Amino acid sequence: MMFNPTRDQVRRFFTDTWRKHRAGEVLTPLEAMALDWMLEHPEYHADLESPEAAQTDYSVEAGRTNPFLHLSMHLAIAEQLSIDHPPGIRAAYQKLAQRTNAHEAAHEVMECLGRVVWESQRLGTPLDTEAYIELIRQRAGA
Incomplete structure (x- = not known):
């Protein structure tokens, strides 16, 4: 996967990983990490098997979680944890x-990430990693 993939590339990554898993094919390390989170979310399995879901616009108004965004955030957080960045x-x-x-x-970390990403987009500023780690520490009672 590229550093800044398009929406379609992200969705293709997850649907291809799911297809490879179902076919018993060998996964890359990143695909294996993504699969762990897919298996934790059986409610997304139908979306991962549906070409239509990969084209769906998951608006807030529709009241449905975007499975591809949710899984992407899980993957981003897993990567952050693996390298302990931001520190702590x-x-x-x-x-x-x-x-x-x-x-x-x-999921608690994801709420913090969502909040700082939203803030960054709203203000047009870089992601505030200090605010991010502070929100997580507050939730953890650290």
Whole structure:
């Protein structure tokens, strides 16, 4: 996957990974990481198998979570945790996971990420990693 993939490339990555998994084909390390999150979300499996879903515009008004955005955020957070960047994210995440579980902790981090991404887009500024890690630490009680 490229550094700044298009919406279609992201969706193709997830649907191709799901297809490869179902066919028993070998996955790349990134696909294997994505598959872990896909398996945690059985409610998205029909979307991953549907060419129509890959073309769907998941608007807020439609009231449905965009499975491709949700899985992309899981993947981004998994990458952040693997390299502990921003510094301290792994420790804060582990604290959250002890209180709930790994998946729920990832969703809490995701809410923080969503908030700083929204703020960044609203203000037209770079992502504020300090605010991001601070939001996570507040949730973790760190």
